[in-house]
Every structure is written in C-alpha cells, then in structure tokens.
Amino acid sequence: MRYIEPHGHMVSRTTDDYQAMVLAGCAAICEPAFWAGFDRKNADGFHDYFCQLTQHEPKRAAKFGLPHYCWLCINPKESEDLALAADVLALIPEFLKEPTVLGIGEIGLNKNTRNEMKVLEQHVELAVKHRQLILVHTPHLEDKRKGTRLIMDVLRAHAGVQPGRVIIDHVEEHTVGEVLDAGFWAGITLYPESKATPVRAVDMLENYAAQRVWLNSACDWGVSDPLAVPKAAAEMRRRGHSAEAVDALLYGNPVRFLSQSPNFKDPQAVR
Amino acid sequence: MSDSNPLAKTTPRSRQQVANLHFMDARYKLLDLAAFLDRLERASGPEDHRVQGLRKALPLLLEGGPDRVARILHLWSDPTVEPAPKADTKAATGVWPGLK
Numbered sequence: 001m002r003y004i005e006p007h008g009h010m011v012s013r014t015t016d017d018y019q020a021m022v023l024a025g026c027a028a029i030c031e032p033a034f035w036a037g038f039d040r041k042n043a044d045g046f047h048d049y050f051c052q053l054t055q056h057e058p059k060r061a062a063k064f065g066l067p068h069y070c071w072l073c074i075n076p077k078e079s080e081d082l083a084l085a086a087d088v089l090a091l092i093p094e095f096l097k098e099p100t101v102l103g104i105g106e107i108g109l110n111k112n113t114r115n116e117m118k119v120l121e122q123h124v125e126l127a128v129k130h131r132q133l134i135l136v137h138t139p140h141l142e143d144k145r146k147g148t149r150l151i152m153d154v155l156r157a158h159a160g161v162q163p164g165r166v167i168i169d170h171v172e173e174h175t176v177g178e179v180l181d182a183g184f185w186a187g188i189t190l191y192p193e194s195k196a197t198p199v200r201a202v203d204m205l206e207n208y209a210a211q212r213v214w215l216n217s218a219c220d221w222g223v224s225d226p227l228a229v230p231k232a233a234a235e236m237r238r239r240g241h242s243a244e245a246v247d248a249l250l251y252g253n254p255v256r257f258l259s260q261s262p263n264f265k266d267p268q269a270v271r
Numbered sequence: 272m273s274d275s276n277p278l279a280k281t282t283p284r285s286r287q288q289v290a291n292l293h294f295m296d297a298r299y300k301l302l303d304l305a306a307f308l309d310r311l312e313r314a315s316g317p318e319d320h321r322v323q324g325l326r327k328a329l330p331l332l333l334e335g336g337p338d339r340v341a342r343i344l345h346l347w348s349d350p351t352v353e354p355a356p357k358a359d360t361k362a363a364t365g366v367w368p369g370l371k
Contacts, residue, residue, distance in 0.1 A: 035361075080358050111358035112349075141363035145348040174344035199293070200340065202278065207337075209279040236278065238292065245277035253276075 001246060002268070003229050004254035005029045007106075007135070007169060007187060007216035010057055010068070011049075017219065017226040018064040024230040027251065027267040028067040030258065031057060032106035032135050035077040037221050043087035046074065050091065054098040067267055069258070071105035071135050072096070079110070079119035089122055096130055102261045103127060105135025106169060109147040112139060120154055128160035133261050135187075136168045138175065140194060148175045152182055165260055167214070170195055176204055185212040185257055190228035198232035202239065205249065214254045324366030346370070 002025045010018070010031050021029070031053060040046060053070040061068035072095055074088040095101060104127040109116045127134045134155075139147035148168065155161050168179045169187030172195065179186045188204060189195040196204070201215055217228035225231070233246045251268075258264040311322060328343045336342075347366045 077361050110361060111355055111363075113355045113358045115357065117354050139363065141365045142347050142349050142367040143363050145345065146351060149352070150354060172344055173338070173341040174348065199296070203340075205276055205278040206281050207279075209275045211276045213276060239281075239284075241278055241281070248277050 001025045001230065001233055001243070001250075002027045003233065003250035004214075004258070004267075005217060005219075005226075005229060006214050006254040006258065007032060007189065007218045008226060009034055009218065009220035010061065011052055012221035013219055013226060015060075015064075018061065018066065021226055022064045022066060024227055026066060026229075028069065029061060030069045030071070030102060030254075032071040032137075033073050033075060034106060034137075034220065035075040039078055040084075043084065043091060046088045047091055050095045054095055054100060058100055067100075067265070069100045069102045069264060071103050071133075072101060073104050073107045073123055074119065075106065076108050076110040076116050076120070076137060076139075079116045080113060082115055082118065085119045085122070089119075089126060092126060093130065096132065099263055102258060102264055103133030103135060104130075105133075106137035107134065108137035108151055109139050110137075110143070112143055112147045112150055117150065117154065120151065121158075124154060124158050124161060128158060133258075134161070134166040136166060138168060138170045140170075144170070144172065145174055148179065152178070152184070155184070156182070164212075167257060169216070170218070171204075172196055173200070173204060176208060180208060180210040180212060185214070186210070188213065188215050189218045190215060190225070190232055191218065192223055192225055198228060198235045201232050202235045205236075211253065212257075213249070214257065215250060320368050320370070321364055321366045324370050327370065 005021060005026050008029050008031060010029060033053060050072055058068040072092050074085050079085050104123050107120055107123040109120060136151055138144050138151065155166060163183035167185035167187050170189045171179050171186045176186050188201045190198050190201055215229050215232050217226055218224060219226040229250060233250055236246050255266050259266060324347050328346055331339055331342050349367045
C-alpha cells in the first residue's frame, strides 16, 4: 500500500519512525508548525523553527527517500500574546518563498479566547493575501465543538476564503458533519487516547459520504503513533474494503487537496 | 470527480459480522471501565467533575440510535458560544467543568 502522512510533527520523531513509516508505505510527509510543548520567548525562536521546517527537516526526510513539506504559523497555544504573534506573523511572508511550504497552518483556536480569535483572523488574512492553503487546528476535548464553530465563523466571514482550499483538522463525530456541510475539507486525527482511534475513523468514513476527508497521525512529542494511518488502512481491509478504496482515501485524497498548492508534487508522478 | 468516498458505499454488514470483528475489543474496554469505577469506589474524597461527566454519559450507551459517540461528545462539550476573555490554562480536561 501507499499513503501520504498529511500531518506529522517529525521534528519530534526519531529516525526509527521515519524508517517505519517508509516501510509501511508512506510516500510523502507534511509538517504543520505547532507548539513545542513550551512557550518560545520571542520571534527568534520561531525564526529558527521555520528554518528547521523549511531547510533541515526536508534533508533528514530525504535520507529515507521521503519528500517533506511544511506549513507555517504561530500555533494557537502561543497566540494569547498578541505582540509575540505580530512579530511571528511578520516573519512568515519571507518563508513562504521556500519551495516546500504548502500554506498557513496549523492555525485555529485552543481555549477559544478573544486574543486567539484575533490571531486567527490575522493568519486567515495572510493566507488569502498570499494565496495560500489553510490548515486548521481545532481545540481539544470539551473545547472542540465551540472552537470549531467559532473558527468556521471566522473563515466564512472572510470573502477571500474558498472552503475547498481549507482543511479543518482533528474533527470527531460531533463536528465532522458541520465541517463537511460547510464545504471545508475535514481531517481525522488518529491518537491513542484523545481525538479519534483508527476504528472510529473508519466508522466516520462509512457514515459520511463526502470525499473531502483525510486521515493523519499528527505524531508529535506526546502520546501518538506515527503508524496510525496504515493501522487505519488495516482496519478498512479487515472490514472488507477494497485496496482501491483504501488507496483513494489515504493517497488520492491528500494528493487532491495538497495539489492545490503549486509546491506540492504527487510523489507517484515524480518517480 | 465524485464527491463521495468509497467507504460510504459499504454493503451493510450483519450484526454477527460486526460482533465477530469487534466484540472482544469492546469486551475488554468495558471491563477496563468497570475496573476504573471499582478503583474509584476504593478511593476517598469528593468526585472529580470528569468522573461525574463520565457517569452522566453511561446511560447514553443503552439508548437507541446510531450516534452514541456524538451524543456523548456533545454532552461533554462547552455549550457557551462567546469567545473567552482570556486563557487561564492551555489544557482541556475532557469534560466541560460546568456540566450539571
């Protein structure tokens, strides 16, 4: 089988993880900017992080034959500080010129605060101005439903946003329908403890007809599984779904969305 | 391209097939939940709001309908609609603390 990992925080993972993913059929990996697990003190920390995402990590992935792409932003967990956010947002346009940048992400909300909303609006404006795709992080656990609705309000309020160029990630059973009905793409994140398991993700795919869905592991420095996407593929096959159906979902769908960025190259087409 | 994913065209499975695939998985998870509740019985002090939320969700498991997961997630969700003035923490707990 082959698949795309459309959301993995590889700066937090080991070379063993890269090797395991390649052996499982991973053909490309996309890495959104995220919270490091601690707050960075100033924009210099983000400058170094953006250099890591655009220069160093693609080289590390290339040692395993994997194309590596990234998304840029200040994560909502660090958006409460408006001055810091302004400094980081000012850095991003220069990095958008790098050849492996796919768009702005993962932006969104964490605790659904007014400051997080302001920074989200600024990110959306930046993405529209530079014709970038948008990858949205939705809040965790009890904050997810409210945050998802607030995020969609912001996106719908901007006339320049095309829903088909936005993926709203970390959907679960109580948010996936609203996201798809609004015309956005939906990302289902597979986590061992929170978000969705591979089994629940396959249930959602069987219940919602929309094709605008991808699965990702969002593997990072916390409890997460870089092989969660191929494990979901195994669950699909166990239920009797065809290899073609699995390929369409786990390879074809990410390629279809990501190909809206001129920087993304279908790995199969360039081999 | 059709806006329909190929898994949505599933031929309906029998309940026997679903049980054959997933019963043991559900069985051990139910026993783990029972063990968690037993562990709480042996402990002391007031009940955590997350556990109160979990207990409120249990009756939903026995209700009919195909959307139990969504109903439980809705039960545990923050029902307010206005943005919060500021963040007191970065973390979520799993159950909205205001759930009564």
